[in-house]
Amino acid sequence: xxxxxxxxxxxxxxxxxxxxxxxxxxxxxxxxxxxxxxxxxxxxxxxxxxxxxxxxxxxxxxxxxxxxxxxxxxxxxxxxxxxxxxxxxxxxxxxxxxxxxxxxxxxxxxxxxxxxxxxxxxxxxxxxxxxxxxxxxxxxxxxxxxxxxxxxxxxxxxxxxxxxxxxxxxxxxxxxxxxxxxxxxxxxxxxxxxxxxxxxxxxxxxxxxxxxxxxxxxx
Amino acid sequence: xxxxxxxxxxxxxxxxxxxxxxxxxxxxxxxxxxxxxxxxxxxxxxxxxxxxxxxxxxxxxxxxxxxxxxxxxxxxxxxxxxxxxxxxxxxxxxxxxxxxxxxxxxxxxxxxxxxxxxxxxxxxxxxxxxxxxxxxxxxxxxxxxxxxxxxxxxxxxxxxxxxxxxxxxxxxxxxxxxxxxxxxxxxxxxxxxxxxxxxxxxxxxxxxxxxxxxxx
Amino acid sequence: xxxxxxxxxxxxxxxxxxxxxxxxxxxxxxxxxxxxxxxxxxxxxxxxxxxxxxxxxxxxxxxxxxxxxxxxxxxxxxxxxxxxxxxxxxxxxxxxxxxxxxxxxxxxxxxxxxxxxxxxxxxxxxxxxxxxxxxxxxxxxxxxxxxxxxxxxxxxxxxxxxxxxxxxxxxxxxxxxxxxxxxxxxxxxxxxxxxxxxxxxxxxxxxxxxxxxxxxxxxxxxxxxx
Numbered sequence: 143x144x145x146x147x148x149x150x151x152x153x154x155x156x157x158x159x160x161x162x163x164x165x166x167x168x169x170x171x172x173x174x175x176x177x178x179x180x181x182x183x184x185x186x187x188x189x190x191x192x193x194x195x196x197x198x199x200x201x202x203x204x205x206x207x208x209x210x211x212x213x214x215x216x217x218x219x220x221x222x223x224x225x226x227x228x229x230x231x232x233x234x235x236x237x238x239x240x241x242x243x244x245x246x247x248x249x250x251x252x253x254x255x256x257x258x259x260x261x262x263x264x265x266x267x268x269x270x271x272x273x274x275x276x277x278x279x280x281x282x283x284x285x286x287x288x289x290x291x292x293x294x295x296x297x298x299x300x301x302x303x304x305x306x307x308x309x310x311x312x313x314x315x316x317x318x319x320x321x322x323x324x325x326x327x328x329x330x331x332x333x334x335x336x337x338x339x340x341x342x343x344x345x346x347x348x349x350x351x352x353x354x355x356x357x358x359x360x361x
Numbered sequence: 362x363x364x365x366x367x368x369x370x371x372x373x374x375x376x377x378x379x380x381x382x383x384x385x386x387x388x389x390x391x392x393x394x395x396x397x398x399x400x401x402x403x404x405x406x407x408x409x410x411x412x413x414x415x416x417x418x419x420x421x422x423x424x425x426x427x428x429x430x431x432x433x434x435x436x437x438x439x440x441x442x443x444x445x446x447x448x449x450x451x452x453x454x455x456x457x458x459x460x461x462x463x464x465x466x467x468x469x470x471x472x473x474x475x476x477x478x479x480x481x482x483x484x485x486x487x488x489x490x491x492x493x494x495x496x497x498x499x500x501x502x503x504x505x506x507x508x509x510x511x512x513x514x515x516x517x518x519x520x521x522x523x524x525x526x527x528x529x530x531x532x533x534x535x536x537x538x539x540x541x542x543x544x545x546x547x548x549x550x551x552x553x554x555x556x557x558x559x560x561x562x563x564x565x566x567x568x569x570x571x572x573x574x575x576x577x
Numbered sequence: 578x579x580x581x582x583x584x585x586x587x588x589x590x591x592x593x594x595x596x597x598x599x600x601x602x603x604x605x606x607x608x609x610x611x612x613x614x615x616x617x618x619x620x621x622x623x624x625x626x627x628x629x630x631x632x633x634x635x636x637x638x639x640x641x642x643x644x645x646x647x648x649x650x651x652x653x654x655x656x657x658x659x660x661x662x663x664x665x666x667x668x669x670x671x672x673x674x675x676x677x678x679x680x681x682x683x684x685x686x687x688x689x690x691x692x693x694x695x696x697x698x699x700x701x702x703x704x705x706x707x708x709x710x711x712x713x714x715x716x717x718x719x720x721x722x723x724x725x726x727x728x729x730x731x732x733x734x735x736x737x738x739x740x741x742x743x744x745x746x747x748x749x750x751x752x753x754x755x756x757x758x759x760x761x762x763x764x765x766x767x768x769x770x771x772x773x774x775x776x777x778x779x780x781x782x783x784x785x786x787x788x789x790x791x792x793x794x795x796x797x798x799x800x801x802x803x
Contacts, residue, residue, distance in 0.1 A: 206796075206799060258750045258753060259750075261746055261749070261750050262747070262750045262751075264746070265743060265746040265747040265750075268739075268743060268746070269733070269734070269737060269743060269747070272737050272738055272739065272743075273736075273737070274376055275375050275376045276376055278803070281799055281800075281802060282733055282800070284799075285733065285796050285799055285800055286733070286747065288792070288796060289729075289751070289789075289792060289793070289796070290751075292788065292789070292792050293750070293751050293754075293789065296754045296781075296784070296785050296788070297750065297751075297753045297754055299754070299781065300753060300754035300757040300758060300781055300785075301753065301757065303757070303761070303777065303778075303781065304757050304761065354376065354377060355376065355377050356377070409803075412666060413665075413666075414662055414665060414666065414803060415803050416802075416803075434668045434669060435668075437666060437667060437668040437669075438668040440666075441666075442666055444659060444660075444663065446659045446660070447659055448658055448659040448660075448663045449658060449659070450591065450595055450654065450658045451595075451657065451658070452594070452595040452598040452599055453591065453594060453595060453598075457591070457594060461587055461590075461591045462667075464583065464584065464586075464587035465584055465587055465588075465664070465667040465669075466667050466668065467580055467583075467584075467668065467669070491598065
């Protein structure tokens with residue numbers, strides 16, 4: 143078994159362990175009840191989303207400096223996972239928000255910013271998919287990946303000023319220590335899962351590019 | 362004699378398409394080179410590389426003494442590229458189009474200079490008419506007028522004879538002679554073999570992104 | 578470096594000249610903006626109090642929608658004239674192209690707003706004159722932010738097949754701070770700024786403008802490369 147496959151199995155095992163602990167072993171939250179269990183997934187997935195977009199940003203900068211297509215492939219692999227994580231975060235957050243806040247959509251700054259991240263990085267992916275020349279594609283994508291990351295903190299700040307309702311970020315300290323440990327386990331598990339999927343997707347992208355470049359020549 | 366263009370193994374790919382596969386080319390200053398070849402053999406790509414619009418995927422390209430990607434501004438100052446499609450704004454008149462070009466290239470040209478350039482290209486009567494109503498031949502002449510606004514060391518002409526009448530073709534030949542006599546190198550990419558080779562010191566034939574043969 | 582403003586001015590002047598010769602584009606844009614203002618009234622109803630309170634937001638949404646249509650044309654005249662790439666044949670920093678096009682968009686939007694602000698004042702029965710100075714500052718900062726981002730993304734999307742769709746997709750999320758800042762400040766000033774929130778919005782708007790301007794200007798040459 144190679145290292146990457148092992149990483150995959152480790153992350154699956156950790157996610158399973160975290161799910162069992164969070165769903166069955168720990169008691170329900172005294173204040174929020176059963177719905178609080180969603181946070182064991184929601185918070186780590188939201189973290190993965192931020193991590194993924196940060197990776198897009200880093201890889202975009204590396205591409206612009208070195209102009210090697212591998213950075214572009216690493217960036218797009220992370221962007222796809224980031225969009226997936228953003229959509230998951232939104233779904234879980236909305237499910238959690240309905241019983242907790244009483245409404246599905248409360249215009250909370252973090253939720254709203256996350257919702258805005260989806261079109262931003264969808265735009266990134268669409269621009270990429272519509273450009274045929276690999277160098278051009280990588281260049282434009284890197285530019286969007288860079289700008290997007292610059293604008294997101296200010297988008298968040300502006301939405302925060304506009305409206306604030308969210309409970310402060312759930313940090314392990316603010317919870318009973320067992321909750322904190324399961325949450326930390328979740329962070330570790332989903333980060334490893336991200337790393338696994340990211341590298342897998344990168345290998346696939348590298349193969350795709352190789353095929354694209356070695357295919358029969360056009361006109 | 363120093364070289365205006367020296368290419369060694371210049372390669373350019375667009376995705377899976379290899380437009381140029383290792384082109385070697387030497388164009389001395391004061392020489393006229395005809396670049397021949399069927400459609401899609403890489404003539405335009407080569408001109409775009411020399412004009413600094415494109416970067417080579419591999420290979421070494423030296424233009425006017427600067428090895429790309431260094432010296433872009435110096436190269437662009439001494440080089441003019443007449444594209445096959447031309448570069449004219451429909452709503453602007455002939456004079457206004459030339460004035461814009463002069464300002465962009467940092468050439469000090471008075472209104473009289475601009476009108477003289479247009480008159481020299483037989484466009485004196487259309488100087489104050491918007492390009493919108495011009496024929497393709499007139500637009501070609503406008504390109505020629507723009508190229509003659511400033512002193513050049515390297516002139517790249519992509520299909521300069523297309524849609525020109527006999528007088529227009531004569532104007533191109535006059536211009537090419539003028540540049541050559543002033544010590545500039547001229548590269549003419551064209552399908553019109555007879556016109557392209559009239560003043561040519563070298564004839565370079567491209568095929569499949571490579572130099573097929575060079576005749577002096 | 579001194580030739581950067583000169584060449585940016587050459588592009589601006591050339592575009593203004595073209596634009597004044599084909600006024601149809603601008604006239605159509607104005608009519609569209611007026612229609613947007615009407616549509617808001619139709620959607621909300623003839624409730625003068627409500628329209629007055631919403632005026633700031635409605636006005637800026639109309640500016641953003643109409644402005645986006647006009648942005649799409651920023652680099653299209655270059656494509657018609659043979660391609661934006663040909664501007665790169667001239668010596669000098671290609672950032673002149675960005676600055677010239679940015680200035681052009683500022684002029685077009687300013688002309689639009691000169692009509693749109695009074696129109697909104699009449700239709701929604703709000704008085705902009707009492708706070709004219711502060712509102713002018715909001716308009717300047719908001720319009721600048723919109724143009725900085727819009728000019729950049731229109732250069733990025735001009736070669737794409739679905740540019741009419743992709744420009745707003747990239748542009749609108751990036752405009753959130755501009756819209757929130759402009760609307761927040763406009764509404765605060767219109768209400769006499771009782772909570773003292775206008776200053777914060779203006780600072781947010783100004784910071785975003787500066788940061789995005791620096792980043793866009795810095796990255797722009799990469800967009801035009803081939």
